[in-house]
Amino acid sequence: MGIAGSGRLSPNAALFLLASILVSFLAASAAPTPLYGIYQERWHFSPITTTVVFAVYAVAVLATLLTVGKLSDHVGRRPVLLVAIAVQIVALVIFVFANGVPALLVARVVQGLAAGAATGAVGAAMLDINRVRGTLANAIAPGIGTGTGALLSALLIRYLPAPTRLVYVVLLVILLIQGVGIVLMRETVTPMTGALRSLRPEISLPRAVRGRLLGVLPVVFAVWALAGFFGALGPALVRALMNTSIVVAGLLLFVFGLVGSITVLLLRNAAAQTLMLTGIGALILGMVITLVSVMMESVPGFFVGLALGGVGFGAGFQGSLKTVIPLVEAHERASVLSLLYIVCYVGFGLPTVVAGFLVVYAGGLPMTANEYAVAIILLALVALLGLRRSRTASPG
Template sequence: MNPVRSSIESPPRHSQTTVSARRPGVGSLVLLASIVVSLLASSSAPTPLYATYARMWGFSPITTTVVFGVYAIAVLLSLLIFGRVSDHIGRRPVLLGALGLQTAAMAVLTTAQGLDALFLGRVLQGLSTGGALGALGAAMLDVDRRRGTLANAVVPGVGTGMGALLSGSLVQYAPAPTHLVYLVLIGVFVVQGAAVICMPETVGRTPGVRAALRPELTVPSNLRGPVLAAAPILFAVWALAGFYGSLGPALARQLSGSSSTVVAGLGLFLLAVTGSLAALTLDRAAPRTVMLLGIALLAAGSIATLAAVDTESTLGFFSSTIIAGAGFGAGYQGGIRTVVPRAAPHERAGVLSVLFVVCYLGLGVPSAIAGALIVHGTGLITTARDYTLFIVVLAGAALAGLLLTNRSAQPVRPTWTCASRRASGNGSHGDRDAQ
């Protein structure tokens, strides 16, 4: 399944150091996308294991949602504090730090013997992921603006879905179910860290890193309209992801009568991968059209899920997940494409971090409330019904917000002149490639 400038102006060109003489190409874009996939795969890897941990350590359903919420809160804090840092010190140092911290988180989870270690591992995961998401998204745009925008919309779903299915499969069929998936991910992060060291830097250093560490939730004035148009649908689709990440595994087990960890992770996998396919398919459609389609599919999928829960239909549940997944992918892609292509190179990490804050609020807050409702007597099925109805309401709110915002909040392809090309010489390589 990844904010922040108000009146900060573009830094003067003479304050920037020169980016790497080597020009980043498709290989860099693939590497960056793979890091997004592995980070989000690691974030969803514990999902099928929660039932195993509950049996081992004897905790209640509220603990599962608290663990889920702790991760989301850590991501939010990291986005607020570190979201803009890569705009000032470069992308590579931030990515190397995040991969190192993620490796430490995997080590903690591999050796976990109780809830304290599980909470610590999830906090470290959240800090690492939040610190990296803005830098990764911005770096992909630096390399190639058009392909980077598409990658920002597609690869989070791939990572989220792969993590759930890979973890469920290893738990079900491989030895050392609470260790192997984390050990595999440690190996992946080490290889990616070595590749980042060899990757050309995509943005020059600029002053102001201390100011960038002050948490802010503002955006450049020219992007406020597009952000207002995109925020409701981004919140709504990630609330849907929160449903499948927190309640989905238990709901799939109860409806199917199966204790399989693969079945437990299948809902999140279908949602995420269908979302990525939808985003890829709709790449050429206008962002506003894509958002409208996402809202319609999100509402339809949620209503179908509600019907499946009421009729206790396993097939209906997974079929409705595919519809909802298409809505997830379309809504998320439309929101991202409405905003990020308009951001200047020195604004990219900050603006993406603002969008990810909205996403993770949607991911964490409704899930935490749902966990509290389950514990206080509402029950899983009733809470699932209420949650899906809430997502339908969110879809309606997203539609109202979209209709009320400026209809012209679309990415504008800039017209380049020889002078503007020269002026952008210290900017990203991808901006020139995108023309």
């Protein structure tokens, strides 16, 4: 572990700070979700535009992970995180003054650049401090961040003034405070040469993790594709099932994220194989219930399927991390985590855009939700087959 800088934060405080930053970044990415309906009414755009605005974030994250993902291994975690926080603040300012779809697109791209830069660095820094607790924090933060961001946004929209601005101002203040925390934190790695060379886009994996990573990719893709669908089109689907308030729409991602995070906590001591099987089983059952609920227009059933999807997200993602991370050396952590998150954000963005086109051109929102659920079930079955094959190939 590096000792650059005389940090004033204890390791426990630094770990909490880093986890809170990951939560804040994911909360910022989820905050626009309840607002898409308001934006759509004001600026008259289609569900395709909604999913494109949602998905350009994922594209920007991917581009940044491919280039900046390994940078913190060379220059240190703190400089990368400080720049990422500054860029995220710029994105939030653009959201505050957004007056049309072009501004939304720019804000989401800038937000994606910030998230891509931060993801590998903050995740690796938590592992630097404590590998076991860092792995747990990496698994639990996405659910907490996504859920709280959407619900906070919905509550502020419903009960306080300036509905399209206030949530971004709140997040901006939180990020400023966290930036001060990073300044006070001790650097966790010793910087090394090769920073410019690390910016060249390349996908490289240590030989020790290749087989394990390939085995978990279908699960990672499936659970993040599910999160992307609920984030982009879930609120509209709930409104189609029943005429309800925007708070219920925000509650959608909150339930998904909260259940996912609780699952991570409850199963934190479970073996990776157990987690993966639990995640796959919950995904399949949750999507079957979602299929039936959409056909029967049952909102309670839809939320049950949503909650099981949250179990699948939490267990599947945590199991993937537990499968891969123990095999990674310290100097490879940021690059391997970045590669894992590349798969996450491909799943997060690409299927969602496809779903947007299906909503407009192939049968509407309920039919698209059914088709999406079937696709998730098929991915989960592929993951189950892959898991059984890898277990057979390496029984230990």
